[in-house]
Amino acid sequence: MYLQTLQRNWEKFGREDPLWAIATVPEKFNNKWEPDEFFATGRRKVALLEKWMDANGLPRSRRLALDFGCGVGRLTQSLASLFERCVGVDIAQSMIDQARRFNRHGAKCTYVLNDFPDLRRFKSGTFDLIYTEHVLQHIHPRVSLGYVREFVRVLAPGGLLAFQAPCKLHRFEFPNTGLKAEVRVSAPFVSMEEGGRAAISVRVKNTGDHVWGKTVEPPLPMRVVVHWCTPDGQVLHPFHCSQTIPGELLPGQEADIDIPLRSPATCGRFLAVIEVVDFNEKPLPDGGCTPVVVEAAIEPSSETRENRAKAGSEADRPVMEMHALPMDVVVRTIEQAGGKVVEARSNSPRNCHTQGWYYVTR
Ligand SMILES: C[S@@+](CC[C@H](N)C(=O)[O-])C[C@H]1O[C@@H](n2cnc3c(N)ncnc32)[C@H](O)[C@@H]1O
Known part of the structure; x- marks a missing residue:
């Protein structure tokens, strides 16, 4: 039931304003993102990941990558330049449809709908890289921690699981007088x-x-x-x-x-x-x-x-949930699933959610 509601919300975002739902810059609301500009933001993110991979020698092989919660493929498209093959999975068919339209890598890059609370469609030890950014924060921890366990299961030995999840949410406090x-x-x-x-x-x-x-x-x-x-x-x-x-x-x-x-x-x-x-x-x-x-x-x-x-x-507006995962809970979940945390760090930009970054192997 929970996943169906989540799926309905993201289906709607994917139909109505997919690029803004992925990168919620206020000025880009109402389909104002230019695709080139939007995909450039993905290239910058994956360039940072590549830097980490080069510095740490992980993953040991660059055959197959998974982009979990791929949306329209902003990150998958850049990962496809680094890996022999990439799979993007998403809960919303509307996002998958757009991702296929934006695909510039042919059969090297495939997009799959996954509306299970797990990754049962993939065998254990399948992926050299599993990457997810701006996804777990939109899923209730009851379910998102289950995905974290699944990431460890489908990660190949010597592979890299890299992901972001906020550790603590910040509430933006507006003045309580003088706003009229x-x-x-x-x-x-x-x-x-x-x-x-x-x-x-x-x-x-x-x-x-x-x-x-x-x-x-x-x-x-x-x-x-x-x-x-x-x-x-x-x-x-x-x-x-x-x-x-x-x-x-x-x-x-x-x-x-x-x-x-x-x-x-x-x-x-x-x-x-x-x-x-x-x-x-x-x-x-x-x-x-x-x-x-x-x-x-x-x-x-x-x-x-x-x-x-x-x-x-359609008169109902889709809802974008926001959840935090405390770092100690995430690290414990990874370790209990058999993963080895290479690095877990957090940064707290002023007046913003505290972000956790995790780099895991097995
Ligand atoms: C904010 S977007 C981020 C997309 C992409 N990771 C990026 O940064 O470009 C969140 C994406 O996660 C997907 N999503 C949400 N819950 C999911 C779930 N349980 N399983 C797979 N995808 C999910 C949504 O459909 C949406 O495409």
Whole structure:
């Protein structure tokens, strides 16, 4: 059940905005990553790994590599330059489909869907390299530690398992006074087809004392969010849509934001309630933003009932989970599975999650 929910979320990310879901730079939200620029970030990451491999003489052979949670193949494509063959596995078919489209290495690089809580499709001792980055953090530790045990099992003798997982999460604290916003909409009414889409234009104004986009370190943007509600005010889809406000906004300045809405699943009258919140999606302190309401009339569509039901369920926003794995727990798990930790280090960039890096052999 848990893995099905996880899979549904990542399927949706893969369909809607795959590159941003992988590298969540606020300015790249809504399909703004250029593929070349995006894949260059993967090359830089794999270059660091290669440096470690050269310095430590691991893995002893460079035949077969596994990229776990490969997404669209950002890292797999670079690994394919270092290994005879590469396999990327992912829980989302939508990601696998994109990875195959972006593949520049032909049969040398294969992508496989894996929606098991383990790696049963691979024999023990199969891979010379197992690499995973920005994946375990999105899986509940109950399941992610199981994958760590599996990595050790499918690692070849003299192979290298290298991965990242945050040891401790950092919560970005926004100021608790002086954050204020005003929201205006171009039209107080929108008409949509059942299961359809519409964009609404919103003008936001920074009416507080802080510069938005510079309020915390690292600079994190504020957001405009939309909640779908019934006419009597019951919340149907909280945070149906969450759009970052790019760049910096000084006190008194305004910005125009287009918000892509998807209709609720049924016809009728609904309210789209729009407000500015902080990056953590916490309301502004002291009622710093009065929500604005857009009335929505959802009309029957010409689509079949089946398609409508599918599109309707789209109104839920996919969730990106975030979990930490304490370093001592990870090291114990590796050792109990028969792995030998060559290096385990952590770094704590200021105001960021503390990252753990693990290099393991057997
Ligand atoms: C943030 S992306 C990172 C993609 C890739 N590692 C990169 O850095 O370019 C996380 C990926 O992990 C995948 N994923 C999440 N849970 C997974 C699981 N249980 N098994 C395999 N892949 C998973 C998601 O579908 C998504 O493609």
